[in-house]
Amino acid sequence: MxxxxxxxxxxxxxxxxxxxxxxxxxxxxxxxxxxxxxxxxxxxxxxxxxxxxxxxxxxxxxxxxxxxxxxxxxxxxxVGLLFEDPDDQLFMPTVLDDVLFGPRNQGLAYDDAHARATSALEAVGAADLADRSPHHLSLGQKRRVAIAGALAMRPxxxxxxxxxxxxxxxxxxxxxxxxxxxxxxxxxxxxxxxxxxxxxxxxxxxxxxxxxxxxxxxxxxxxxxxxxxxxxxxx
Ligand SMILES: Nc1ncnc2c1ncn2[C@@H]1O[C@H](COP(=O)(O)OP(=O)(O)OP(=O)(O)O)[C@@H](O)[C@H]1O
Ligand SMILES: [Mg+2]
Incomplete structure:
Protein backbone atom coordinates (compact mmCIF):
# COMPACT_ATOMS: atom_id res chain seq x y z
CA MET A 1 0.00 0.00 0.00
CA VAL A 79 -5.33 16.42 8.77
CA GLY A 80 -6.45 17.33 12.29
CA LEU A 81 -4.02 18.61 14.92
CA LEU A 82 -4.40 18.62 18.67
CA PHE A 83 -2.04 21.40 19.79
CA GLU A 84 0.33 20.89 22.71
CA ASP A 85 -1.29 23.86 24.48
CA PRO A 86 -5.11 23.84 24.27
CA ASP A 87 -5.11 27.65 24.57
CA ASP A 88 -3.58 27.73 21.08
CA GLN A 89 -6.56 25.80 19.78
CA LEU A 90 -9.68 27.05 21.54
CA PHE A 91 -10.93 30.46 20.48
CA MET A 92 -14.72 30.52 20.15
CA PRO A 93 -17.03 31.98 22.82
CA THR A 94 -18.52 28.61 23.77
CA VAL A 95 -17.27 25.04 23.80
CA LEU A 96 -19.99 23.93 21.37
CA ASP A 97 -19.10 26.72 18.90
CA ASP A 98 -15.49 25.69 19.10
CA VAL A 99 -16.16 22.04 18.32
CA LEU A 100 -18.64 23.05 15.57
CA PHE A 101 -16.08 25.31 13.88
CA GLY A 102 -14.12 22.57 12.11
CA PRO A 103 -17.03 20.61 10.61
CA ARG A 104 -18.83 23.85 9.63
CA ASN A 105 -15.69 24.97 7.81
CA GLN A 106 -15.56 21.65 6.03
CA GLY A 107 -18.90 22.69 4.54
CA LEU A 108 -21.24 20.53 6.64
CA ALA A 109 -24.81 21.77 7.18
CA TYR A 110 -25.48 23.03 10.73
CA ASP A 111 -27.49 19.96 11.82
CA ASP A 112 -24.86 17.51 10.61
CA ALA A 113 -22.04 19.55 12.15
CA HIS A 114 -24.03 19.78 15.40
CA ALA A 115 -24.54 16.00 15.50
CA ARG A 116 -20.81 15.45 15.01
CA ALA A 117 -19.86 18.04 17.60
CA THR A 118 -22.24 16.56 20.17
CA SER A 119 -21.03 13.02 19.64
CA ALA A 120 -17.38 14.14 19.81
CA LEU A 121 -18.06 15.96 23.10
CA GLU A 122 -19.80 12.87 24.47
CA ALA A 123 -16.91 10.65 23.40
CA VAL A 124 -14.45 12.69 25.49
CA GLY A 125 -16.82 13.05 28.45
CA ALA A 126 -17.32 16.80 27.96
CA ALA A 127 -20.97 17.01 26.84
CA ASP A 128 -21.83 18.93 30.03
CA LEU A 129 -19.37 21.69 29.09
CA ALA A 130 -21.06 22.60 25.78
CA ASP A 131 -22.29 26.03 26.88
CA ARG A 132 -19.22 27.05 28.88
CA SER A 133 -16.52 29.46 27.73
CA PRO A 134 -13.41 27.44 26.74
CA HIS A 135 -11.17 29.96 28.48
CA HIS A 136 -12.74 29.36 31.87
CA LEU A 137 -12.18 25.61 31.87
CA SER A 138 -9.57 23.60 33.75
CA LEU A 139 -6.58 22.31 31.80
CA GLY A 140 -7.96 18.76 31.54
CA GLN A 141 -11.38 20.07 30.48
CA LYS A 142 -9.75 22.27 27.81
CA ARG A 143 -7.79 19.30 26.52
CA ARG A 144 -10.93 17.17 26.27
CA VAL A 145 -12.70 19.92 24.32
CA ALA A 146 -9.70 20.40 22.02
CA ILE A 147 -9.66 16.64 21.34
CA ALA A 148 -13.39 16.75 20.56
CA GLY A 149 -12.71 19.58 18.08
CA ALA A 150 -10.12 17.50 16.26
CA LEU A 151 -12.31 14.36 16.26
CA ALA A 152 -15.39 16.22 14.99
CA MET A 153 -13.62 16.93 11.70
CA ARG A 154 -13.10 13.17 11.18
CA PRO A 155 -9.71 13.79 9.61
N1 LIG B 1 8.03 29.51 18.16
C1 LIG B 1 9.33 29.19 18.25
N2 LIG B 1 10.28 30.09 17.98
C2 LIG B 1 11.60 29.77 18.08
N3 LIG B 1 12.05 28.55 18.41
C3 LIG B 1 11.14 27.61 18.68
C4 LIG B 1 9.73 27.86 18.63
N4 LIG B 1 9.07 26.74 18.97
C5 LIG B 1 10.01 25.83 19.23
N5 LIG B 1 11.27 26.34 19.05
C6 LIG B 1 12.55 25.63 19.19
O1 LIG B 1 12.57 24.56 18.25
C7 LIG B 1 13.13 23.38 18.83
C8 LIG B 1 12.13 22.24 18.78
O2 LIG B 1 11.03 22.55 19.64
P1 LIG B 1 9.72 21.67 19.73
O3 LIG B 1 8.70 22.45 20.47
O4 LIG B 1 9.36 21.16 18.39
O5 LIG B 1 10.26 20.44 20.63
P2 LIG B 1 9.46 19.24 21.28
O6 LIG B 1 10.19 17.99 20.87
O7 LIG B 1 8.03 19.32 20.97
O8 LIG B 1 9.75 19.46 22.84
P3 LIG B 1 8.81 19.15 24.14
O9 LIG B 1 9.09 17.71 24.50
O10 LIG B 1 9.37 20.06 25.17
O11 LIG B 1 7.38 19.42 23.81
C9 LIG B 1 13.56 23.77 20.25
O12 LIG B 1 14.93 24.08 20.23
C10 LIG B 1 12.72 24.99 20.55
O13 LIG B 1 13.40 25.86 21.43
MG1 LIG C 1 6.38 19.59 22.12
Missing part, protein backbone atom coordinates in the same frame (compact mmCIF):
# COMPACT_ATOMS: atom_id res chain seq x y z
CA UNK A 2 1.40 3.47 -0.82
CA UNK A 3 2.42 5.69 2.08
CA UNK A 4 -0.17 8.10 3.44
CA UNK A 5 2.50 10.49 4.71
CA UNK A 6 5.89 10.66 3.00
CA UNK A 7 8.37 13.13 4.49
CA UNK A 8 11.63 13.55 2.65
CA UNK A 9 14.48 15.64 4.05
CA UNK A 10 12.36 18.08 6.06
CA UNK A 11 14.31 20.91 7.64
CA UNK A 12 12.94 23.89 9.52
CA UNK A 13 14.48 26.82 11.35
CA UNK A 14 12.24 29.22 13.30
CA UNK A 15 12.34 32.90 12.28
CA UNK A 16 14.52 33.71 15.33
CA UNK A 17 17.19 31.35 13.99
CA UNK A 18 16.45 28.31 16.23
CA UNK A 19 16.92 25.13 14.22
CA UNK A 20 14.10 22.64 14.91
CA UNK A 21 14.11 19.99 12.16
CA UNK A 22 17.14 18.69 10.29
CA UNK A 23 16.72 16.46 7.24
CA UNK A 24 13.88 14.42 8.69
CA UNK A 25 12.84 11.51 6.45
CA UNK A 26 10.15 8.95 7.30
CA UNK A 27 6.84 7.62 6.09
CA UNK A 28 3.54 6.55 7.62
CA UNK A 29 1.30 3.83 6.16
CA UNK A 30 -2.48 4.29 6.02
CA UNK A 31 -4.03 3.33 9.37
CA UNK A 32 -0.63 3.26 11.11
CA UNK A 33 -0.32 4.59 14.66
CA UNK A 34 3.08 6.26 15.01
CA UNK A 35 4.56 7.47 18.30
CA UNK A 36 6.81 10.53 18.07
CA UNK A 37 9.31 10.37 20.93
CA UNK A 38 12.37 12.30 22.04
CA UNK A 39 13.72 14.77 24.60
CA UNK A 40 12.35 18.26 25.27
CA UNK A 41 13.20 20.48 22.33
CA UNK A 42 13.76 17.52 19.96
CA UNK A 43 11.36 18.92 17.34
CA UNK A 44 8.26 16.77 17.93
CA UNK A 45 5.76 19.64 18.10
CA UNK A 46 7.46 21.36 15.18
CA UNK A 47 7.14 18.21 13.08
CA UNK A 48 3.42 17.99 13.89
CA UNK A 49 2.96 21.64 12.84
CA UNK A 50 4.67 20.78 9.55
CA UNK A 51 2.47 17.69 9.03
CA UNK A 52 -0.61 19.83 9.70
CA UNK A 53 0.46 22.32 7.04
CA UNK A 54 0.84 25.16 9.55
CA UNK A 55 4.53 25.76 8.91
CA UNK A 56 6.38 25.18 5.69
CA UNK A 57 9.64 23.26 6.07
CA UNK A 58 12.25 22.78 3.39
CA UNK A 59 12.12 19.37 1.72
CA UNK A 60 9.27 17.33 0.36
CA UNK A 61 6.08 16.40 2.19
CA UNK A 62 3.42 14.30 0.49
CA UNK A 63 -0.03 13.41 1.80
CA UNK A 64 -1.54 10.53 -0.14
CA UNK A 65 0.95 11.16 -2.93
CA UNK A 66 0.13 14.90 -3.26
CA UNK A 67 2.15 17.85 -1.93
CA UNK A 68 0.60 18.97 1.35
CA UNK A 69 -1.67 21.99 1.04
CA UNK A 70 -0.82 24.81 3.44
CA UNK A 71 -3.79 26.42 5.07
CA UNK A 72 -4.94 27.35 8.56
CA UNK A 73 -7.59 24.66 8.53
CA UNK A 74 -5.07 21.88 8.46
CA UNK A 75 -5.17 20.95 4.79
CA UNK A 76 -8.95 21.37 4.49
CA UNK A 77 -9.71 19.03 7.32
CA UNK A 78 -7.86 15.96 6.00
CA UNK A 156 -7.89 11.13 7.65
CA UNK A 157 -4.81 11.77 9.79
CA UNK A 158 -5.03 12.79 13.44
CA UNK A 159 -1.93 14.46 14.92
CA UNK A 160 -1.93 14.55 18.72
CA UNK A 161 0.60 16.54 20.75
CA UNK A 162 0.79 15.13 24.30
CA UNK A 163 -2.91 14.17 24.33
CA UNK A 164 -2.91 12.82 27.91
CA UNK A 165 -1.33 15.88 29.58
CA UNK A 166 -3.54 17.14 32.35
CA UNK A 167 -6.14 14.36 32.14
CA UNK A 168 -7.29 12.61 35.30
CA UNK A 169 -6.98 8.79 35.39
CA UNK A 170 -10.57 8.33 34.20
CA UNK A 171 -10.06 10.82 31.36
CA UNK A 172 -6.85 9.08 30.46
CA UNK A 173 -8.59 5.68 30.33
CA UNK A 174 -11.43 7.15 28.26
CA UNK A 175 -9.05 8.69 25.76
CA UNK A 176 -6.93 5.56 25.48
CA UNK A 177 -10.05 3.49 24.73
CA UNK A 178 -11.28 6.11 22.28
CA UNK A 179 -7.96 6.28 20.41
CA UNK A 180 -7.66 2.49 20.44
CA UNK A 181 -10.99 2.28 18.61
CA UNK A 182 -10.08 4.74 15.83
CA UNK A 183 -9.13 3.37 12.43
CA UNK A 184 -7.62 6.69 11.33
CA UNK A 185 -3.91 7.20 10.90
CA UNK A 186 -2.48 8.64 14.13
CA UNK A 187 0.77 10.42 14.91
CA UNK A 188 1.16 10.96 18.67
CA UNK A 189 3.95 13.10 20.15
CA UNK A 190 4.44 12.04 23.74
CA UNK A 191 6.79 11.46 26.66
CA UNK A 192 4.39 8.80 27.91
CA UNK A 193 5.97 5.47 26.98
CA UNK A 194 2.95 3.55 28.24
CA UNK A 195 0.77 5.47 25.76
CA UNK A 196 3.28 4.78 22.97
CA UNK A 197 3.38 1.08 23.83
CA UNK A 198 -0.39 0.71 24.03
CA UNK A 199 -1.39 2.78 21.01
CA UNK A 200 1.43 2.73 18.51
CA UNK A 201 2.96 -0.16 16.59
CA UNK A 202 5.67 2.12 15.16
CA UNK A 203 7.81 4.81 16.80
CA UNK A 204 10.08 7.57 15.57
CA UNK A 205 12.63 9.03 17.97
CA UNK A 206 13.75 12.59 17.25
CA UNK A 207 16.79 14.14 18.88
CA UNK A 208 18.07 17.67 18.15
CA UNK A 209 15.75 17.84 15.15
CA UNK A 210 17.09 14.66 13.56
CA UNK A 211 15.68 11.16 13.28
CA UNK A 212 17.56 9.07 15.84
CA UNK A 213 15.63 5.84 15.13
CA UNK A 214 12.46 4.69 13.41
CA UNK A 215 11.06 1.21 13.91
CA UNK A 216 8.61 -1.04 15.76
CA UNK A 217 7.74 0.48 19.17
CA UNK A 218 8.31 -2.78 21.04
CA UNK A 219 11.87 -3.13 19.72
CA UNK A 220 12.77 0.54 20.35
CA UNK A 221 11.34 0.61 23.84
CA UNK A 222 13.15 -2.52 24.92
CA UNK A 223 16.53 -1.01 24.01
CA UNK A 224 17.59 0.62 27.30
CA UNK A 225 20.70 2.29 25.98
CA UNK A 226 18.70 3.85 23.11
CA UNK A 227 16.15 5.11 25.65
CA UNK A 228 18.87 6.60 27.86
CA UNK A 229 20.59 8.35 24.96
CA UNK A 230 17.29 9.97 24.03
CA UNK A 231 16.19 11.03 27.53
CA UNK A 232 13.39 8.47 27.56
CA UNK A 233 14.86 6.87 30.67
CA UNK A 234 16.32 8.64 33.67
CA UNK A 235 20.09 7.89 34.00
Missing amino acids: PDLIAADNLSYTYPDGSPALREVTFSVAPGEHLALLGPNGAGKSTLLLALAGLIRPEGKLLLDGEPLAHDRLGTRGR QVLLLDEPLNGLDPRGRGMLLRLLGGLDQTLVIATHDLDLARRMCTMALILNEGKVATHGPTEALLSDESLLRTNALLDQ
Whole structure:
Protein backbone atom coordinates (compact mmCIF):
# COMPACT_ATOMS: atom_id res chain seq x y z
CA MET A 1 0.00 0.00 0.00
CA PRO A 2 1.40 3.47 -0.82
CA ASP A 3 2.42 5.69 2.08
CA LEU A 4 -0.17 8.10 3.44
CA ILE A 5 2.50 10.49 4.71
CA ALA A 6 5.89 10.66 3.00
CA ALA A 7 8.37 13.13 4.49
CA ASP A 8 11.63 13.55 2.65
CA ASN A 9 14.48 15.64 4.05
CA LEU A 10 12.36 18.08 6.06
CA SER A 11 14.31 20.91 7.64
CA TYR A 12 12.94 23.89 9.52
CA THR A 13 14.48 26.82 11.35
CA TYR A 14 12.24 29.22 13.30
CA PRO A 15 12.34 32.90 12.28
CA ASP A 16 14.52 33.71 15.33
CA GLY A 17 17.19 31.35 13.99
CA SER A 18 16.45 28.31 16.23
CA PRO A 19 16.92 25.13 14.22
CA ALA A 20 14.10 22.64 14.91
CA LEU A 21 14.11 19.99 12.16
CA ARG A 22 17.14 18.69 10.29
CA GLU A 23 16.72 16.46 7.24
CA VAL A 24 13.88 14.42 8.69
CA THR A 25 12.84 11.51 6.45
CA PHE A 26 10.15 8.95 7.30
CA SER A 27 6.84 7.62 6.09
CA VAL A 28 3.54 6.55 7.62
CA ALA A 29 1.30 3.83 6.16
CA PRO A 30 -2.48 4.29 6.02
CA GLY A 31 -4.03 3.33 9.37
CA GLU A 32 -0.63 3.26 11.11
CA HIS A 33 -0.32 4.59 14.66
CA LEU A 34 3.08 6.26 15.01
CA ALA A 35 4.56 7.47 18.30
CA LEU A 36 6.81 10.53 18.07
CA LEU A 37 9.31 10.37 20.93
CA GLY A 38 12.37 12.30 22.04
CA PRO A 39 13.72 14.77 24.60
CA ASN A 40 12.35 18.26 25.27
CA GLY A 41 13.20 20.48 22.33
CA ALA A 42 13.76 17.52 19.96
CA GLY A 43 11.36 18.92 17.34
CA LYS A 44 8.26 16.77 17.93
CA SER A 45 5.76 19.64 18.10
CA THR A 46 7.46 21.36 15.18
CA LEU A 47 7.14 18.21 13.08
CA LEU A 48 3.42 17.99 13.89
CA LEU A 49 2.96 21.64 12.84
CA ALA A 50 4.67 20.78 9.55
CA LEU A 51 2.47 17.69 9.03
CA ALA A 52 -0.61 19.83 9.70
CA GLY A 53 0.46 22.32 7.04
CA LEU A 54 0.84 25.16 9.55
CA ILE A 55 4.53 25.76 8.91
CA ARG A 56 6.38 25.18 5.69
CA PRO A 57 9.64 23.26 6.07
CA GLU A 58 12.25 22.78 3.39
CA GLY A 59 12.12 19.37 1.72
CA LYS A 60 9.27 17.33 0.36
CA LEU A 61 6.08 16.40 2.19
CA LEU A 62 3.42 14.30 0.49
CA LEU A 63 -0.03 13.41 1.80
CA ASP A 64 -1.54 10.53 -0.14
CA GLY A 65 0.95 11.16 -2.93
CA GLU A 66 0.13 14.90 -3.26
CA PRO A 67 2.15 17.85 -1.93
CA LEU A 68 0.60 18.97 1.35
CA ALA A 69 -1.67 21.99 1.04
CA HIS A 70 -0.82 24.81 3.44
CA ASP A 71 -3.79 26.42 5.07
CA ARG A 72 -4.94 27.35 8.56
CA LEU A 73 -7.59 24.66 8.53
CA GLY A 74 -5.07 21.88 8.46
CA THR A 75 -5.17 20.95 4.79
CA ARG A 76 -8.95 21.37 4.49
CA GLY A 77 -9.71 19.03 7.32
CA ARG A 78 -7.86 15.96 6.00
CA VAL A 79 -5.33 16.42 8.77
CA GLY A 80 -6.45 17.33 12.29
CA LEU A 81 -4.02 18.61 14.92
CA LEU A 82 -4.40 18.62 18.67
CA PHE A 83 -2.04 21.40 19.79
CA GLU A 84 0.33 20.89 22.71
CA ASP A 85 -1.29 23.86 24.48
CA PRO A 86 -5.11 23.84 24.27
CA ASP A 87 -5.11 27.65 24.57
CA ASP A 88 -3.58 27.73 21.08
CA GLN A 89 -6.56 25.80 19.78
CA LEU A 90 -9.68 27.05 21.54
CA PHE A 91 -10.93 30.46 20.48
CA MET A 92 -14.72 30.52 20.15
CA PRO A 93 -17.03 31.98 22.82
CA THR A 94 -18.52 28.61 23.77
CA VAL A 95 -17.27 25.04 23.80
CA LEU A 96 -19.99 23.93 21.37
CA ASP A 97 -19.10 26.72 18.90
CA ASP A 98 -15.49 25.69 19.10
CA VAL A 99 -16.16 22.04 18.32
CA LEU A 100 -18.64 23.05 15.57
CA PHE A 101 -16.08 25.31 13.88
CA GLY A 102 -14.12 22.57 12.11
CA PRO A 103 -17.03 20.61 10.61
CA ARG A 104 -18.83 23.85 9.63
CA ASN A 105 -15.69 24.97 7.81
CA GLN A 106 -15.56 21.65 6.03
CA GLY A 107 -18.90 22.69 4.54
CA LEU A 108 -21.24 20.53 6.64
CA ALA A 109 -24.81 21.77 7.18
CA TYR A 110 -25.48 23.03 10.73
CA ASP A 111 -27.49 19.96 11.82
CA ASP A 112 -24.86 17.51 10.61
CA ALA A 113 -22.04 19.55 12.15
CA HIS A 114 -24.03 19.78 15.40
CA ALA A 115 -24.54 16.00 15.50
CA ARG A 116 -20.81 15.45 15.01
CA ALA A 117 -19.86 18.04 17.60
CA THR A 118 -22.24 16.56 20.17
CA SER A 119 -21.03 13.02 19.64
CA ALA A 120 -17.38 14.14 19.81
CA LEU A 121 -18.06 15.96 23.10
CA GLU A 122 -19.80 12.87 24.47
CA ALA A 123 -16.91 10.65 23.40
CA VAL A 124 -14.45 12.69 25.49
CA GLY A 125 -16.82 13.05 28.45
CA ALA A 126 -17.32 16.80 27.96
CA ALA A 127 -20.97 17.01 26.84
CA ASP A 128 -21.83 18.93 30.03
CA LEU A 129 -19.37 21.69 29.09
CA ALA A 130 -21.06 22.60 25.78
CA ASP A 131 -22.29 26.03 26.88
CA ARG A 132 -19.22 27.05 28.88
CA SER A 133 -16.52 29.46 27.73
CA PRO A 134 -13.41 27.44 26.74
CA HIS A 135 -11.17 29.96 28.48
CA HIS A 136 -12.74 29.36 31.87
CA LEU A 137 -12.18 25.61 31.87
CA SER A 138 -9.57 23.60 33.75
CA LEU A 139 -6.58 22.31 31.80
CA GLY A 140 -7.96 18.76 31.54
CA GLN A 141 -11.38 20.07 30.48
CA LYS A 142 -9.75 22.27 27.81
CA ARG A 143 -7.79 19.30 26.52
CA ARG A 144 -10.93 17.17 26.27
CA VAL A 145 -12.70 19.92 24.32
CA ALA A 146 -9.70 20.40 22.02
CA ILE A 147 -9.66 16.64 21.34
CA ALA A 148 -13.39 16.75 20.56
CA GLY A 149 -12.71 19.58 18.08
CA ALA A 150 -10.12 17.50 16.26
CA LEU A 151 -12.31 14.36 16.26
CA ALA A 152 -15.39 16.22 14.99
CA MET A 153 -13.62 16.93 11.70
CA ARG A 154 -13.10 13.17 11.18
CA PRO A 155 -9.71 13.79 9.61
CA GLN A 156 -7.89 11.13 7.65
CA VAL A 157 -4.81 11.77 9.79
CA LEU A 158 -5.03 12.79 13.44
CA LEU A 159 -1.93 14.46 14.92
CA LEU A 160 -1.93 14.55 18.72
CA ASP A 161 0.60 16.54 20.75
CA GLU A 162 0.79 15.13 24.30
CA PRO A 163 -2.91 14.17 24.33
CA LEU A 164 -2.91 12.82 27.91
CA ASN A 165 -1.33 15.88 29.58
CA GLY A 166 -3.54 17.14 32.35
CA LEU A 167 -6.14 14.36 32.14
CA ASP A 168 -7.29 12.61 35.30
CA PRO A 169 -6.98 8.79 35.39
CA ARG A 170 -10.57 8.33 34.20
CA GLY A 171 -10.06 10.82 31.36
CA ARG A 172 -6.85 9.08 30.46
CA GLY A 173 -8.59 5.68 30.33
CA MET A 174 -11.43 7.15 28.26
CA LEU A 175 -9.05 8.69 25.76
CA LEU A 176 -6.93 5.56 25.48
CA ARG A 177 -10.05 3.49 24.73
CA LEU A 178 -11.28 6.11 22.28
CA LEU A 179 -7.96 6.28 20.41
CA GLY A 180 -7.66 2.49 20.44
CA GLY A 181 -10.99 2.28 18.61
CA LEU A 182 -10.08 4.74 15.83
CA ASP A 183 -9.13 3.37 12.43
CA GLN A 184 -7.62 6.69 11.33
CA THR A 185 -3.91 7.20 10.90
CA LEU A 186 -2.48 8.64 14.13
CA VAL A 187 0.77 10.42 14.91
CA ILE A 188 1.16 10.96 18.67
CA ALA A 189 3.95 13.10 20.15
CA THR A 190 4.44 12.04 23.74
CA HIS A 191 6.79 11.46 26.66
CA ASP A 192 4.39 8.80 27.91
CA LEU A 193 5.97 5.47 26.98
CA ASP A 194 2.95 3.55 28.24
CA LEU A 195 0.77 5.47 25.76
CA ALA A 196 3.28 4.78 22.97
CA ARG A 197 3.38 1.08 23.83
CA ARG A 198 -0.39 0.71 24.03
CA MET A 199 -1.39 2.78 21.01
CA CYS A 200 1.43 2.73 18.51
CA THR A 201 2.96 -0.16 16.59
CA MET A 202 5.67 2.12 15.16
CA ALA A 203 7.81 4.81 16.80
CA LEU A 204 10.08 7.57 15.57
CA ILE A 205 12.63 9.03 17.97
CA LEU A 206 13.75 12.59 17.25
CA ASN A 207 16.79 14.14 18.88
CA GLU A 208 18.07 17.67 18.15
CA GLY A 209 15.75 17.84 15.15
CA LYS A 210 17.09 14.66 13.56
CA VAL A 211 15.68 11.16 13.28
CA ALA A 212 17.56 9.07 15.84
CA THR A 213 15.63 5.84 15.13
CA HIS A 214 12.46 4.69 13.41
CA GLY A 215 11.06 1.21 13.91
CA PRO A 216 8.61 -1.04 15.76
CA THR A 217 7.74 0.48 19.17
CA GLU A 218 8.31 -2.78 21.04
CA ALA A 219 11.87 -3.13 19.72
CA LEU A 220 12.77 0.54 20.35
CA LEU A 221 11.34 0.61 23.84
CA SER A 222 13.15 -2.52 24.92
CA ASP A 223 16.53 -1.01 24.01
CA GLU A 224 17.59 0.62 27.30
CA SER A 225 20.70 2.29 25.98
CA LEU A 226 18.70 3.85 23.11
CA LEU A 227 16.15 5.11 25.65
CA ARG A 228 18.87 6.60 27.86
CA THR A 229 20.59 8.35 24.96
CA ASN A 230 17.29 9.97 24.03
CA ALA A 231 16.19 11.03 27.53
CA LEU A 232 13.39 8.47 27.56
CA LEU A 233 14.86 6.87 30.67
CA ASP A 234 16.32 8.64 33.67
CA GLN A 235 20.09 7.89 34.00
N1 LIG B 1 8.03 29.51 18.16
C1 LIG B 1 9.33 29.19 18.25
N2 LIG B 1 10.28 30.09 17.98
C2 LIG B 1 11.60 29.77 18.08
N3 LIG B 1 12.05 28.55 18.41
C3 LIG B 1 11.14 27.61 18.68
C4 LIG B 1 9.73 27.86 18.63
N4 LIG B 1 9.07 26.74 18.97
C5 LIG B 1 10.01 25.83 19.23
N5 LIG B 1 11.27 26.34 19.05
C6 LIG B 1 12.55 25.63 19.19
O1 LIG B 1 12.57 24.56 18.25
C7 LIG B 1 13.13 23.38 18.83
C8 LIG B 1 12.13 22.24 18.78
O2 LIG B 1 11.03 22.55 19.64
P1 LIG B 1 9.72 21.67 19.73
O3 LIG B 1 8.70 22.45 20.47
O4 LIG B 1 9.36 21.16 18.39
O5 LIG B 1 10.26 20.44 20.63
P2 LIG B 1 9.46 19.24 21.28
O6 LIG B 1 10.19 17.99 20.87
O7 LIG B 1 8.03 19.32 20.97
O8 LIG B 1 9.75 19.46 22.84
P3 LIG B 1 8.81 19.15 24.14
O9 LIG B 1 9.09 17.71 24.50
O10 LIG B 1 9.37 20.06 25.17
O11 LIG B 1 7.38 19.42 23.81
C9 LIG B 1 13.56 23.77 20.25
O12 LIG B 1 14.93 24.08 20.23
C10 LIG B 1 12.72 24.99 20.55
O13 LIG B 1 13.40 25.86 21.43
MG1 LIG C 1 6.38 19.59 22.12
